[in-house]
Amino acid sequence: MNPFRKVSLAGAMLAVLAVPGAALAADGGGKITIMVGGATKIIYLPARLTEQLGYFREEGLDVEIQSQPAGVDAENELLAGAVQGVVGFYDHTIDLQSKGKEVEAVVVFGQVPGEAEMVATKAAAQIKSMADVKGKTLGVTGLGSSTNFLTQYLAFRAGVSSSQFTVLPVGADNTFIAAIRQGRIDAGMTTEPTISQLLKTGEAQVLVDMRTVEGTTQALGGLYPASSLYMQRAWVDSHKDQVQKLARAFVKTLRYMKTHTPDEIAQKMPKDYYGNNRELYVKALGASLPMFTSDGKMPAGGPETVLKVLASFDPTVKGKHIELARTYTNAFVDQAK
Structure with a gap:
């Protein structure tokens, strides 16, 4: 190891220990750690794709992408100061404001959830709509997660x-499929490519589809901005140059996704994202691309729909005054043009 680098690392460690909350910070040339609530989920594709395309490096950023199985776990890492940003659902910013935490979305990737409530085929005769879930067990990625919000x-x-059914945290991807296969859940909410995998094997069917604008509007009454990059407001305010570079990198990726085929996009992704099911992955990706924004901006009316959803059942949000303007900003993506 370079001795000067060793001294630099030691100095950085001392700084973190000496200054409360220093783990939150990254100076002009420091690493930015972004936690993703399930990096292999197609709804969060822009996080890894931006890295694969080299756009972080082009902006002079040192970004590390980490993954947690559920968005609520990533949220906790952000609040603890272990990471600087989260790629997760926008609805967490509203939920957190009701708890006195100032977090804002700085880039919006998905204008709809990209989720579907899947019913196990062996339970499909009894569950024909959400009105039939009384006494049933429904799978979510984690308690307090966006899949939990939407399910409720x-x-x-x-x-x-919510007292008339049971919610069981089962994660995503293979753990979700296993829960369906083993009969531990009657239905559950998940994303692509898990949806396509279950449809291919015939183990589950779509009960509520929120992968499209039409399906989301029908299910929720409007657009539901979902996957986004959100950060603590204090960190954004003190690191505007870095946030601007992040926004520029992500907007480049969103444009790339609008101008390239699903197959071309899949070629850029690590092989372990699709394993031996590349054809299935490409198909799921093609079905998912319309959910993404082209400019990273918050869709008009979206925050109001999310607030309406949360205020209907979340006791921490219901009856609270929420300043929606403080839960997101378009300032950085506007400059990215």
Whole structure:
């Protein structure tokens, strides 16, 4: 190891120990760690794709992408100061504001959730709509996750209270598939490519589809901005140059996704993202691309829909005054043009 680098690392460690909350910070040339609530989920594709395309490096950024199975776990890492940003659902910014935490989305990737409530084929005869989930066990990625928020709202809208069904955290990808296969859940909410995998094997069917604008509007009453990069407001305010570079890198990626085929995009991704199911991955990617924004901006009316959803059942949000303007900003993506 270069001795000067060793001294530099030691100095950085001392700085972190000496200054409360220093782990939150990264100076002009420091590493930025972004936690993703399930990096292999297609809804969060822009995080890894930006890295693969080299856009972080082009902006002079040192970015590390880490993954947690559920968005709520990534949120906790952000609040603890272990990471500088989260690629997760925008609805966490509203939920956190109701708890006195100032977090804002600085780039919006998805204008819809990209999720589907899947019902196990062996339970499909009993569950034909969300009104039929009384007494059933529904899978979510984690308690307090966005899949949990949406599950509760869909049931609420169908006249079923959260006390009338059981929620079981089962993660995503293979653990979700295993929960369906083993009969531990009757239905559950997940994303691509898991949705396509279950449809291919015939082990589950789509009950509520929120992968499209039309399906989301029907299920939730409007656009539901979802996957986004959100950060603590204090960090954004003190690191505007770095946030601007991040926004520029992500907007480049969103443009790339709009101008390249699913197959071309898949070629850029690590092989372990699709394993032996590349054809299935490309198909799922093609079905998912319309959910993404082209400019990273918050869609008009989106925050209001999210607030309506959360305020209908979340006791921490219900009845609280939420300043939606403080839960997101378009300032950085506007400059990215």
